[in-house]
Amino acid sequence: MSLIKLIDIHAHPPTEEFSTISGGRYMRHAAEYFGISNKPKTIEDMIEEYDRAGIAKAVLVAWDAETATGLPKTSNEYIAGMVDRFPDRFIGFASVDPWKGRVALKDLEVAVRDLGLRGVKFQQAMQAFFPNDRRFYPIYEKCVELEIPVQFHLGMTGAGSGAPGGDGVKLKYARPIYIDDVAADFPELTIIGLHPSWPWQDESIAICMHKANVYLDLSGWLPKYFPEVLIRYAGGLLKEKCLFGTDYPFIDPARWLQSFDELGFSDEVKELILEKNARKVLGI
Numbered sequence: 565m566s567l568i569k570l571i572d573i574h575a576h577p578p579t580e581e582f583s584t585i586s587g588g589r590y591m592r593h594a595a596e597y598f599g600i601s602n603k604p605k606t607i608e609d610m611i612e613e614y615d616r617a618g619i620a621k622a623v624l625v626a627w628d629a630e631t632a633t634g635l636p637k638t639s640n641e642y643i644a645g646m647v648d649r650f651p652d653r654f655i656g657f658a659s660v661d662p663w664k665g666r667v668a669l670k671d672l673e674v675a676v677r678d679l680g681l682r683g684v685k686f687q688q689a690m691q692a693f694f695p696n697d698r699r700f701y702p703i704y705e706k707c708v709e710l711e712i713p714v715q716f717h718l719g720m721t722g723a724g725s726g727a728p729g730g731d732g733v734k735l736k737y738a739r740p741i742y743i744d745d746v747a748a749d750f751p752e753l754t755i756i757g758l759h760p761s762w763p764w765q766d767e768s769i770a771i772c773m774h775k776a777n778v779y780l781d782l783s784g785w786l787p788k789y790f791p792e793v794l795i796r797y798a799g800g801l802l803k804e805k806c807l808f809g810t811d812y813p814f815i816d817p818a819r820w821l822q823s824f825d826e827l828g829f830s831d832e833v834k835e836l837i838l839e840k841n842a843r844k845v846l847g848i
């Protein structure tokens with residue numbers, strides 16, 4: 565076990581750019597939902613926490629939901645800057661706003677080819693789009709061309725949680741079944757579904773079982789709260805498809821790992837989930 569180099573497949577910068585500027589009132593509600601402080605931290609604070617938790621690398625994601633939220637993005641350039649400062653610790657993932665059309669395609673191309681980012685994350689509830697809407701298929705075509713994996717948020721979101729009307733955020737966009745279409749129509753595209761997809765966990769497990777190109781990360785929830793069905797599949801039939809993720813800063817990395825340890829998985833399963841599956845997906 566000691567030889568494992570832990571890779572967190574899903575983390576946000578804890579800095580003002582994301583927490584306050586891009587996140588606005590949505591992240592205030594998310595912080596309440598997760599029971600954490602909404603006070604921004606520095607990237608050095610983050611590295612220190614990862615050191616303490618013994619995590620070698622994290623996928624750091626950008627955030628662009630400008631059309632739907634009206635809030636400024638945490639840009640791909642910003643994320644690339646963090647990767648440049650800590651190249652051993654971070655792998656950068658882009659974000660593009662699907663509603664920007666041709667600009668989104670260009671942003672993605674620049675993010676990967678010029679800035680060196682290695683994947684893209686979508687948060688459909690915040691970006692207000694259905695992943696299987698054919699208007700956005702050119703983005704997935706571009707991902708295949710650039711040979712990068714795609715992340716989709718699945719299920720409940722802390723953003724807007726507890727606010728009247730959920731701050732206008734609609735959960736329907738985050739239903740897993742819509743990514744099944746994308747996985748079927750783009751068999752060469754590697755898709756990572758994010759989070760135990762409550763209340764649609766069974767749906768995401770079925771898709772992951774059925775589509776070789778779909779993976780599931782385990783971020784955003786402490787493992788002790790995982791539904792029984794997820795624990796069973798992660799330790800068995802889907803042991804080569806589940807990935808360690810935190811959704812930092814919403815989940816404390818050391819607490820996640822401690823809770824994961826208590827599930828009692830074999831060393832083989834732990835190694836797959838904490839490192840090997842991520843290496844495969846990221847091509848590193």
Ligand SMILES: [Zn+2]
Pocket residue numbers: 574576811
């Ligand atoms: Zn996230």
